[in-house]
Amino acid sequence: MLFRRAGLLAAGLFAFSATAFAADPIKVGVTIAQSPPGSVSQGTQVKDGLEVAAKMINDAGGVDGRKIELIFEDTQGIPEKARAAVEKLITRDQVVAVTGEHQSSAALAGIEVAHRYHIPYINTNGWSDVIREKGYPEVFNPGNYNSRVAIAVADTMKSLGAKNVVAFCENTDYGVGLAKLIGVQIGERAKDINYKYETLDRASKDFLPAILPLKANPPDVVVEIMLPPAAYILINQLNEQGVAPTKKTLIYDASGIADYPDFWKNVSDSAVGMLVFGLYHPKMPLPELGKKIAAAYVAKTKGDPNRLLFQAADSLYLIAEAIKVGKSTKPDDMIKALENIKWTGTRGEITFSHEKSGFKYHQWLDVPYVTFQITKVNEPVADMKLVQEPGKPLDPSKLEKTK
Amino acid sequence: MLTLDLLINGLIIGVFYALMAIGLSLIFGILKVVNFAHGEFYMVGAYAYTLSALALGISPWIALPFALLVGLLLGLVVERLLMRPLYSGYTSWGVMRDEYAVIVTFALSIFLINIVDKVVGPYAFKGPALIGISRITIGPIAISGHRLIAAIVAIVVIIAVALIIRYSFWGRQIQAVSQNRLGASLAGIDTAKASAIVFSLAGGLAAVSGALLANIFNPTPDVGVFPAIKSYVIVVLGGMGSVPGSIVASLVLGVLESFGGVYISYQYRDTFGLFILILFLLFRPQGLFGEKAREV
Numbered sequence: 079m080l081f082r083r084a085g086l087l088a089a090g091l092f093a094f095s096a097t098a099f100a101a102d103p104i105k106v107g108v109t110i111a112q113s114p115p116g117s118v119s120q121g122t123q124v125k126d127g128l129e130v131a132a133k134m135i136n137d138a139g140g141v142d143g144r145k146i147e148l149i150f151e152d153t154q155g156i157p158e159k160a161r162a163a164v165e166k167l168i169t170r171d172q173v174v175a176v177t178g179e180h181q182s183s184a185a186l187a188g189i190e191v192a193h194r195y196h197i198p199y200i201n202t203n204g205w206s207d208v209i210r211e212k213g214y215p216e217v218f219n220p221g222n223y224n225s226r227v228a229i230a231v232a233d234t235m236k237s238l239g240a241k242n243v244v245a246f247c248e249n250t251d252y253g254v255g256l257a258k259l260i261g262v263q264i265g266e267r268a269k270d271i272n273y274k275y276e277t278l279d280r281a282s283k284d285f286l287p288a289i290l291p292l293k294a295n296p297p298d299v300v301v302e303i304m305l306p307p308a309a310y311i312l313i314n315q316l317n318e319q320g321v322a323p324t325k326k327t328l329i330y331d332a333s334g335i336a337d338y339p340d341f342w343k344n345v346s347d348s349a350v351g352m353l354v355f356g357l358y359h360p361k362m363p364l365p366e367l368g369k370k371i372a373a374a375y376v377a378k379t380k381g382d383p384n385r386l387l388f389q390a391a392d393s394l395y396l397i398a399e400a401i402k403v404g405k406s407t408k409p410d411d412m413i414k415a416l417e418n419i420k421w422t423g424t425r426g427e428i429t430f431s432h433e434k435s436g437f438k439y440h441q442w443l444d445v446p447y448v449t450f451q452i453t454k455v456n457e458p459v460a461d462m463k464l465v466q467e468p469g470k471p472l473d474p475s476k477l478e479k480t481k
Numbered sequence: 482m483l484t485l486d487l488l489i490n491g492l493i494i495g496v497f498y499a500l501m502a503i504g505l506s507l508i509f510g511i512l513k514v515v516n517f518a519h520g521e522f523y524m525v526g527a528y529a530y531t532l533s534a535l536a537l538g539i540s541p542w543i544a545l546p547f548a549l550l551v552g553l554l555l556g557l558v559v560e561r562l563l564m565r566p567l568y569s570g571y572t573s574w575g576v577m578r579d580e581y582a583v584i585v586t587f588a589l590s591i592f593l594i595n596i597v598d599k600v601v602g603p604y605a606f607k608g609p610a611l612i613g614i615s616r617i618t619i620g621p622i623a624i625s626g627h628r629l630i631a632a633i634v635a636i637v638v639i640i641a642v643a644l645i646i647r648y649s650f651w652g653r654q655i656q657a658v659s660q661n662r663l664g665a666s667l668a669g670i671d672t673a674k675a676s677a678i679v680f681s682l683a684g685g686l687a688a689v690s691g692a693l694l695a696n697i698f699n700p701t702p703d704v705g706v707f708p709a710i711k712s713y714v715i716v717v718l719g720g721m722g723s724v725p726g727s728i729v730a731s732l733v734l735g736v737l738e739s740f741g742g743v744y745i746s747y748q749y750r751d752t753f754g755l756f757i758l759i760l761f762l763l764f765r766p767q768g769l770f771g772e773k774a775r776e777v
Contacts, residue, residue, distance in 0.1 A: 114703045118603035249748070277748050281707060283698040284494055287742025287750060290486045293623070307605035307699050314607070314697070318625040320616060340604040344699050347615070 103147035104140075104407060106132075106397055107167030108178035109160055109188055115281055116155020117305040119338040120180040120386055124202055125150065127390025128178060130374045141398045142405075148394075149173060153184045160184035164191040164199075174407040175200060175400075177393040180386065181305070182206035182252035189217050198400065198412045200393040203386060206251040207259065207437035216409070218416050219441045220396060220428055221389045222357055224252070227332055228259035229267075230355055230447055231301060234330065236268040237472040240298035245275035245332075246288065246312055247303035253277070256303050256332065275301075280308040285315050293319060296327045303332045310335075310344035317348035325479065328353055336452060337384040337459045347455050351478070353465070356448045358385035358425075360460040362468060367395070368424035382459060392423040416440075453478050482621040487739045489622060493632040495735025500635050500690035501708050502715040502727040503642060504683025510659035510722030511679045512567060514582035518559070519687055520709025521593035526552045526688025527700035528601060531608035541609045545634070548692035549685050556684020560677045563589060568662070568676065598702040608695025631693035638689055639728065642682070646724060651678055659722060707751075714754040718761055720771025729769055 108128055110121035132146045140146060149171050151163035160179065167173045168191065176192055177200040179185040185204030192199035193214040201209055203221045210219060235243050245260060247253035257275035264273045276288050289312075292300075300322045304312055313329065316322045322329045329352040335341060336354040360383070364372065371391045372383040397412075399421050404411035417440075420429050425446055431438040449466035450459075466472035501523060508516050530548040534541050563585050611634070614626030646652040657665040658675040666672045690708070691700065698704060715734055719726025734754050742750040761768060 113598050113603050114701045279748075279751060282751065283694075283704070283707060284490075286490045287487065287739050288747045290483060290490065291743055293486065294483060307701055310605060310607070310699050311697075314699075318616060318623075318628070320623050340606075344605050344607045346607070 101144065103145045104401065105147050105149055105171055105173045106394065107164065107171060107173035107176040108148050108150045109153045109163045109167070109176065109184065110150065110178045110180060111155040111184070112150075112152040113154050114307075116153060116181060116184070119306055119335075119340055120203065121152075122339070123384050123386035124178050124180050124390040126375060126379055127371075127387035128394050130371060130378055130387070131391035131394040134370065134374060135394070135398050141401050146394065146398065150178075153179075153181075153188075155181045155184055157183045157187035161187040161191055164188040168192070168195045168197050173197070174409075175397045175412065177397060178202050178390065179204055181250070182209060182255070183250045185209050186212075186251055189214055192216050196409050198397070198409055198416065200396055202389050202393045204252070206255045208251060208255060210437045210439045210441050213434055213439050215413055215440075217440055218396065218430055220392045220423070220430075220445075221442075222445050222447070223437055223441055224256040224259050225263075225437045226443075226445060226447065227256055227355060228263040230449070231260045231330065231332055232263035232267040234353070234449060234466070234472050235264060235271055235273075235299060237474055238299065238328070239474070240271055242295075242297040243271055243273045243299045243301060244292060244297040245273070245301035245303055246278055246285070247275055248280040248305060248308060249277050250280060252305075253280070253303050260301065260303075260332075275303075278304065278308065278312065280304060282308070283311055285312050286319065289315055289319050289321055292321050296321055296324065298326070299328045299330050301330045301332050305333055306335055306338060306340065307344065309333060310341075313345050313352070314348045323349075323351035331355060334385060336450075336462065337382070339381065342456050349452050350455060352452045353477075354450050354452065354462065356385070356450050356459075357445065358383065358388060358459075359448045359450055359462070359464055361464050362446065362448060365422050365424065365426060367391075367422065371424050384459075388424040392425065392428065395423060396421070396428070451477060483743070486622060487743060488736060489624065491736035491739030492732060493624075493628060493735070494739065495732035496632050496635045496639070497690055497694055498708070498711050498715055498735055499639055499728045499731035500686055500693075502712040502719070502731050503639065503724055504686040505712045506716045506719065506722055506724055506727040507646075507655070507659075507679045508683050509716060510724075511655065511662075511676050512564065512582070514564075514567065514579065515586070515713065515716075516683070517583065517586040517709075518589040518593060519683070519712060520705025520707075521590050522552055522555060522684045522687035522705070523691035523708050524597065524700060524702065524705035525555055525593065525691070527608065527691030527695040527698075527704055528597060528606075529688065530692030531606045531695045531700060532601065534609045535606065541611050544609070545611070545689070545692050548688050552688020552691075553681045553685040555688070556681035557677060559589065559684070560680035564676070564680060565673070568673065594702045594705075601702070603702060605699040605701045606695075607699045608692070610696045611693075625697070627696045631696070635690070635693055638686070642686065643724065643728075651675070655679055711754060714758050717758055718754075718768055720768030723768065723770040726768055726770030 136145045153160040175198040180203035182204040199217045201219045205224045207224045245257045247257035331354045400412040400415040404415035428442045430440045446468040450462040450464050465476040505519050526548040529551040530544045534544040610627035611630045612626045654670045655675050658672050715730045719730035741753045
């Protein structure tokens with residue numbers, strides 16, 4: 079009798095604890111820049127996107143009855159801090175996956191730790207191809223990648239009929255990596271274009287010594303490969319010296335900064351006429367989930383949707399989907415589920431390439447992009463002129479001439 | 482034309498460096514300590530100028546003296562609360578003096594960056610221009626109207642400070658304290674007051690420098706880090722505590738960076754000053770205008 083009671087008690091306790099575990103939230107680690115020198119604009123947009131997605135998932139009953147809990151760490155965009163943040167998230171917070179990273183240098187540091195602990199890492203916005211070239215099975219890339227931008231830039235320069243192109247890139251893995259790739263793609267796609275790039279320190283403030291030599295012989299296009307605030311300062315100083323934008327010289331923003339919340343507070347009329355590589359434009363078609371995320375974001379922030387919102391939401395939904403499909407939060411099950419996933423996210427149907435060499439590994443290859451032109455001061459992204467639609471070449475006849 | 486462009490840009494940047502470095506040099510001259518929070522005085526000035534002009538809608542020409550006032554007050558408060566223990570009644574701290582100064586100014590630097598980051602936010606703000614002309618063309622030279630006016634204002638401020646230090650009653654007392662603190666004290670000079678004036682003045686100069694550059698360098702909470710590093714280099718190059726030395730070294734560094742950025746490599750632009758610094762420390766450690774040593 080005594081044994082029977084003890085057995086029932088033990089079974090009851092086990093059942094209770096199992097229920098309690100089942101109700102425990104699923105912890106997801108997030109590394110973003112919430113203070114300088116990292117891009118806080120990007121960090122905030124990613125944070126908003128993840129919070130909107132987490133709320134939508136949780137409001138819909140969570141993942142197999144468990145809520146998603148986001149644990150944020152500030153990396154300041156600094157690799158050492160990103161490495162420490164991922165270490166802390168995995169070892170102390172026991173997260174099932176890490177996501178949110180939006181700067182390549184920080185992502186490159188973070189994936190080393192995720193790889194060591196064999197924890198899934200969804201790279202939200204690290205564009206550097208090197209992240210993919212590492213070939214880590216834990217790392218998945220639903221965001222944009224440098225090779226795609228490089229191809230877009232080369233095609234755009236060709237469509238514009240440019241002869242001389244100068245790029246200014248920041249001294250990071252992302253910046254230098256993209257500048258070099260643009261050179262490779264221009265070499266392959268538009269051999270008659272004379273291309274060169276200059277590396278600028280993103281912490282620096284005075285770029286005139288790099289800009290002044292262009293005054294004597296301005297290029298046809300200046301490609302800007304920097305993140306704010308350095309990108310804003312560069313654009314202003316190009317305008318200050320009369321180098322670009324002018325009738326002769328266009329600015330092409332390869333970093334897609336025109337939808338940042340502080341963009342117009344920092345550039346004023348210097349950006350009018352600028353061409354922008356965009357991963358989101360309100361005129362792009364969105365799947366149903368994208369429309370819902372956009373509506374939830376507008377309700378939460380009263381701001382306009384942006385590309386990082388969608389990338390962040392996709393990152394979190396992919397983690398949730400991997401747990402659902404893999405029926406587990408164990409790394410191997412989640413990784414296997416992600417490798418075979420075919421899921422329609424906020425921007426289209428996402429699948430990850432299995433090609434192990436180069437930038438394609440675990441990359442969603444068909445990330446949609448557009449090109450638009452800024453036509454006046456304080457112009458919202460929705461009103462910026464779409465000059466290249468997804469999957470089509472840029473149409474130069476749509477461009478407005480710079481005054 | 483490029484040479485002239487580079488020379489003018491280098492001299493203008495040098496003038497802004499000088500505005501920062503003079504304050505640091507004065508503090509070293511009086512207190513014989515390095516203020517590691519000097520860059521944050523610059524940052525506070527940049528924010529005071531930008532936010533007062535943008536949020537309150539006041540004219541940039543009123544926001545500029547407002548930024549100066551904020552810098553002066555911040556310098557004064559910091560001196561009274563944090564620096565006074567260095568020389569006022571804390572004799573037992575004698576051996577700890579340098580450590581105290583390093584730790585307290587470092588802590589102040591981190592505190593100010595973080596408080597602005599949390600209160601104002603981490604986003605960049607472009608300060609308003611002092612004049613509405615976006616570009617002034619003089620022959621082959623194009624320069625932004627704000628940059629030109631800001632440089633002229635900076636030159637006026639530097640001349641005014643130099644005259645005050647050289648000819649005014651308090652300026653002479655500051656010179657005396659700088660030369661020999663104990664001797665000045667024995668001669669009846671209020672050395673504590675001289676120190677307070679110098680710290681306040683240094684805060685004001687750094688704040689004006691930040692305000693003048695707010696339109697060009699879009700302030701963020703960490704905007705003062707770079708100019709502060711340049712200032713440390715300049716103070717050593719010019720001779721620790723030498724105001725004329727700081728001015729000359731600032732102009733030399735500005736021009737050197739401007740030309741080196743084009744003719745050597747832009748990537749190494751910020752290392753030129755450090756390279757020259759190493760050479761000076763090896764072959765002329767007293768700097769351009771400094772003294773080898775003084776014993777009393």
